[in-house]
Amino acid sequence: MLPARKWKRQALRQFCYDKRTQPDQWKCCGTLYDSKASLGRHIHQHHPQDLLQLEQQLAAQHDLHDTQSVPSNQNLYGRRVEKGSSDAIDLTCACDPEQSRVILFYQYTKIDDPNRLAEQHGKFCGPAGWDLTGKVRISHEGVNATLAGSSSNIESYMTWYECTQQLTWKTRSRDSFFKPSIGCRHVFDSLSIKWVDEICPLGQPSITLANVLQSSATGHSTHKLSPQQFHTMITAGQDHDDLLLLDTRNYYESKIGRFKGAVTPAIRKFSVFPSFTDRHRADWNGKTILTYCTGGIRCEKATAYLRSALSEDTKVYMLEGGIHEYLNWIETQPEIQDPLWQGKNYVFDARQRLGPPSLGVISHCQACRQPWDKYRKCDTPMCHLLVLVCDSCFQPGQCFCCHECQRSTSSPCQCERDRKAKELAM
Ligand SMILES: [Zn+2]
Ligand SMILES: [Zn+2]
Ligand SMILES: [Zn+2]
Ligand SMILES: [Zn+2]
Ligand SMILES: [Zn+2]
Missing domain, CATH: 3.30.70.100 (Alpha-Beta Plaits)
Known part of the structure; x- marks a missing residue:
């Protein structure tokens, strides 16, 4: 098979995989598809550019993998x-x-x-x-x-x-x-x-800048909570089951740090947050929902979507400035014995994670189970999953997300399929 053909097929497969919302159902651009063939037609018609971009990304990732098995900034x-x-x-x-x-x-x-x-x-x-x-x-x-x-x-x-x-x-x-x-x-x-089209890709044409700005435009910016207000609301509402603390980030971010008691969707990208929400509509309607993310950008769109998707009696708030601002605030509050946050704030650069060490390590090395929160990349070409393997267990070229990924290069591998199943079952 010609390499170019291979990336094309792989890109289409991944695109479909990301759009799956039920075992036999896919959703794209707000429409449901009950077969891969019908979704495929939609993708070819409406997303040729996205597909091409994904194809190039896959090829580039593969090339990068061939030239360097460890990203240059990994051990900075x-x-x-x-x-x-x-x-x-x-x-x-x-x-x-x-x-x-x-x-x-x-x-x-x-x-x-x-x-x-x-x-x-x-x-x-x-x-x-x-x-x-x-x-x-x-x-x-x-x-x-x-x-x-x-x-x-x-x-x-x-x-x-x-x-x-x-x-x-x-x-x-x-x-x-x-x-x-x-x-x-x-x-x-x-x-x-x-x-770009969206500074934070939610992929919902119905959520526009106007929706995001709506509350500030009408003078009701009260849906944004300062770290202190956020902290107080959670502390006061801890025993009430109509309070829902919702993490809008991806699974690998919440895995190394999260607010205690938060719902942490097993999602891999923000664009599936709407379908995650849609599956929970019935339980979330009427609740008081507090959302948080790294610095706030995702919550702006997530809360706009939640407000549009859930019933009018649902109260939706976000943590302004995100975890970053909460951690800054908590450092100025030595009298708070029990911070609601645990672990680190994942960031998308070589530092990977920020936050005071005193807030602990909540994740583990997948090999020896000792507390560990620094990610490496899976060594299988094409697999770009992040793996928690500690320095003692790490062997160059032998770092894999799961056994299946180690044996074959067909993606998605077992651990990714498990994650997807969890996302859909949550
Ligand atoms: Zn579409
Ligand atoms: Zn430097
Ligand atoms: Zn280990
Ligand atoms: Zn892998
Ligand atoms: Zn795997």
Whole structure:
């Protein structure tokens, strides 16, 4: 078989797999399909670009795997885990952590000319400018960015961004918007700036920027809770079964850190959150739902979807600033003996996880079961699953997500099929 043909088939298979909502049912663009053939026709007709992109991704992943079995940034950081030590990161690069910063922010706002804003980012943030690394996603609905660089260049970027977007800090602080954390430009391989359809892909044409902004536009921004309000509401409602704490992130994120008692969907990407919600409509109607994610961007869309999908008497709130802001707040509250959060906040860069070591390790090495929360990638080409294997159990080239993946390269492998079954059964 020609390689190109192989990626095409694999891409179609994966696309269908991701759209499955029941053993014999698939959902795409809001429509249900009862056979793979009918879904296939829809995909070829309406998603040729997505399919091509997936195909290229698969081929690129495979090439990457051939040239380097361990991603170059994988072992950049070690972390001191002694209890009570500060949240220091041991850098193996020459950067001074005190002189470097990583920021993570989003803004839902109408962008008239995404292309122009993307070009400006390229010009100012590139090597000839502030020399930042990271990812910037820009669309007509706003900006989603995580950037790293020297503290002074990050400072210049923030000032420039505030200026271009005319941001003022009346209702929230600058830090709670940009969410700075320790880390240098090497936490990302490069700088990637893209003009995209959605800054946070939910894949629901019915949820627009207007839905996301609705509450602020009408002056009811009360559905956003500060860390303190969030904490108080959970503490007060802990014994009530009409309170639902809902994690809107993916399974590998909640696996290493979550709020106690939260529902943690076994989903692998945010775009299946709506079908997860649809399956729970009956139990969730009328409840008080508190959602949270890393920094808030997913909850903005998740809460918009929940409000549109659930009955009117359902109360939907989100944690503003996400886990990131909750962890910052909890550090200023030494009198709180029992933080509701446990484990680490997963982040999508080489640091992988943030948070004070005192909040523990809640996951385990899949080989020896000792507490462990640092992911590696499965060594099987084509399999991009994250694996928790500790340093003692780790053998280069022998790190697999499951036995089946070790023996054959046909995807999805056993552990991924188990995960999907769990997602559908939850
Ligand atoms: Zn579709
Ligand atoms: Zn560095
Ligand atoms: Zn181990
Ligand atoms: Zn695997
Ligand atoms: Zn597996």
